[in-house]
Amino acid sequence: MNLKEHIKTLLIEKPLKLDCGQTINNFPLAYETYGELNKSKDNAVLVFHALTGDQFVTGKNPITKKDGWWTYAVGPNKSIDTNKYFVICANVIGGCMGSFGPSHKNPKTNKTYGTDFPVITINDMVNAQINLLDHFGIKKLFSVIGGSMGGMQVLQFVSNFPDKVKTVIPIACTSSHSAQNIAFNELGRQAITADHNWSKGEYSSKDTVPDKGLAVARMAAHITYLSKKGLQEKFGRKLQERDDLKFGFDADFQIESYLRYQGSVFVDRFDANSYLYITRAMDYFDLAKQFKGNLSNAFIKTSAKFFVISFTSDWLYPTQENKDIVIALNAIGANVGFVEIESDKGHDSFLLDVPDFLNALKNFLDQSYKE
Amino acid sequence: MKLEFKIIADLLEENTRILDVGCDDGTLMEFLKKNKDIDIRGIEISKKKVQICISKGLTVLEGNAEFDLKQFPENSFDYVVLGQTLQAFVNPEIVIKELLRVGKKAIVTIPNFGHWKVRLNLLTQGTMPVTKTLPNDWYNTPNIHMCTIKDFVKFSKTINFKIYKSLALTNKNVSNINSSNLSLKNLFAELGIFLIEK
Numbered sequence: 001m002n003l004k005e006h007i008k009t010l011l012i013e014k015p016l017k018l019d020c021g022q023t024i025n026n027f028p029l030a031y032e033t034y035g036e037l038n039k040s041k042d043n044a045v046l047v048f049h050a051l052t053g054d055q056f057v058t059g060k061n062p063i064t065k066k067d068g069w070w071t072y073a074v075g076p077n078k079s080i081d082t083n084k085y086f087v088i089c090a091n092v093i094g095g096c097m098g099s100f101g102p103s104h105k106n107p108k109t110n111k112t113y114g115t116d117f118p119v120i121t122i123n124d125m126v127n128a129q130i131n132l133l134d135h136f137g138i139k140k141l142f143s144v145i146g147g148s149m150g151g152m153q154v155l156q157f158v159s160n161f162p163d164k165v166k167t168v169i170p171i172a173c174t175s176s177h178s179a180q181n182i183a184f185n186e187l188g189r190q191a192i193t194a195d196h197n198w199s200k201g202e203y204s205s206k207d208t209v210p211d212k213g214l215a216v217a218r219m220a221a222h223i224t225y226l227s228k229k230g231l232q233e234k235f236g237r238k239l240q241e242r243d244d245l246k247f248g249f250d251a252d253f254q255i256e257s258y259l260r261y262q263g264s265v266f267v268d269r270f271d272a273n274s275y276l277y278i279t280r281a282m283d284y285f286d287l288a289k290q291f292k293g294n295l296s297n298a299f300i301k302t303s304a305k306f307f308v309i310s311f312t313s314d315w316l317y318p319t320q321e322n323k324d325i326v327i328a329l330n331a332i333g334a335n336v337g338f339v340e341i342e343s344d345k346g347h348d349s350f351l352l353d354v355p356d357f358l359n360a361l362k363n364f365l366d367q368s369y370k371e
Numbered sequence: 372m373k374l375e376f377k378i379i380a381d382l383l384e385e386n387t388r389i390l391d392v393g394c395d396d397g398t399l400m401e402f403l404k405k406n407k408d409i410d411i412r413g414i415e416i417s418k419k420k421v422q423i424c425i426s427k428g429l430t431v432l433e434g435n436a437e438f439d440l441k442q443f444p445e446n447s448f449d450y451v452v453l454g455q456t457l458q459a460f461v462n463p464e465i466v467i468k469e470l471l472r473v474g475k476k477a478i479v480t481i482p483n484f485g486h487w488k489v490r491l492n493l494l495t496q497g498t499m500p501v502t503k504t505l506p507n508d509w510y511n512t513p514n515i516h517m518c519t520i521k522d523f524v525k526f527s528k529t530i531n532f533k534i535y536k537s538l539a540l541t542n543k544n545v546s547n548i549n550s551s552n553l554s555l556k557n558l559f560a561e562l563g564i565f566l567i568e569k
Contacts, residue, residue: 305430307425326432326442327442330432330442330443330447331442331443331444333388333447335412335430336430336432337412337425337429337430337431337432338431338432338433338434339418339421339422339425339431339433340418340433341418342418356418356422359422359426360422360425363422363425363426363428364425367425367426367427367428368428370428371428
């Protein structure tokens with residue numbers, strides 16, 4: 001993959017002290033923008049991507065040649081209307097789409113970082129991205145928006161930079177990763193590290209890829225993004241290009257074939273070590289803990305307007321966990337709206353064509369922009 | 372009912388924080404926002420109506436007043452408004468107590484089941500009254516705890532809250548309710564509007 005020519009990067013010279021204690025500087029942050037920044041620079045929206053997303057929010061992703069991950073929500077006349085708003089999205093640090101990550105070369109050893117890369121957190125991710133505001137000369141963002149891990153970054157951002165944003169939209173997320181969330185992430189990490197090709201993270205020097213392990217990690221995670229009902233309706237017990245069971249371990253069922261496909265396409269676009277690092281960052285996320293157990297204190301300094309959105313069939317970040325954010329905000333009289341969207345598409349609902357969600361997002365943004 | 376909204380608006384002081392419980396499609400919130408300098412938000416159980424509120428630029432929480440008022444600390448709001456929905460709750464007593472915990476004051480409006488047309492309807496037809504303000508049949512009505520103006524006044528004594536101001540809406544006329552005209556208002560008012568305190 002020749003990434004360079006398609007990827008815009010901001011070189012961050014300023015030292016960034018990471019939660020793990022290490023300090024990094026002169027590191028690249030890859031980003032993409034959509035729409036135009038207006039003269040008063042008050043129409044900027046910072047979108048945060050989820051675990052396996054990247055900066056290519058909408059349109060064709062120039063690297064994968066597929067549609068951007070949030071094409072349903074972002075674009076001209078869409079919910080996040082790029083005719084109106086200037087949308088910025090950065091690849092998180094630890095990622096593998098151009099931002100500083102474990103697949104970068106360590107100048108000290110002249111080898112790929114691998115597991116020598118520092119463990120990063122959601123806090124580190126947003127502290128890296130705040131530099132984009134200075135880069136574009138933006139004093140205050142109109143909005144920060146993100147789903148899943150993107151939502152965690154939204155919460156951390158407004159907590160770290162309470163005056164830097166007018167509206168805040170965490171979607172299908174949590175303020176603290178649950179035991180179940182950590183368990184699923186650990187399953188994925190174990191699948192990767194159990195792959196012989198992983199070679200303690202040094203696979204790039206051996207010219208191999210732990211593709212089997214990464215594919216299994218993706219398959220397991222993918223199940224958590226869907227709902228039981230959604231799976232049942234789409235696949236049921238339908239067989240894959242055969243009339244009857246074959247009494248073997250090939251993909252007899254369509255769901256097996258589907259998962260295998262999801263796993264195989266994923267390994268082409270994602271780095272196994274990045275998967276380890278980013279899932280770790282999610283597991284370490286506990287915003288309440290950063291404020292001595294009181295989540296409300298994370299938001300006490302901001303006057304931003306919040307809009308929290310959850311989905312009925314999301315069992316990975318269920319409504320109650322989203323509501324806990326709402327409760328923490330109401331406890332301090334913050335300006336917060338909340339809606340649970342009816343959908344049987346599971347956690348993935350926020351990425352898909354769910355009209356009630358897309359309308360709510362659009363209406364909230366457009367109405368708030370008028371204020 | 373625009374007049375009801377106007378009466379509610381007149382009861383509210385400026386620069387106050389208000390919660391509209393069961394805000395429906397946000398019509399009252401919109402009206403109050405336009406006519407008063409206030410900070411208002413709503414709570415509504417219907418997803419569809421929450422969507423309408425969002426499209427109007429109103430701050431609304433999807434939720435059930437019977438359970439979700441718990442999240443607000445004491446005296447979070449200067450006023451809590453409950454417009455014609457008290458009768459729809461499973462436990463009106465808990466709701467009133469919650470309103471007065473969350474709000475310093477509450478404004479409660481109730482469709483008066485003691486109105487003469489309702490009484491006459493039941494007397495002559497012998498079936499549960501169906502009127503303009505109560506358009507449902509007994510089996511599909513959301514109004515499971517209908518009460519009269521007199522009932523509400525009695526209720527204030529039973530569960531111990533103060534009625535600070537009580538108004539009757541009769542044929543587009545607003546009048547005060549007091550102890551000497553209570554029975555009359557209970558017969559002729561379509562709507563009772565109460566400003567209450569702990």
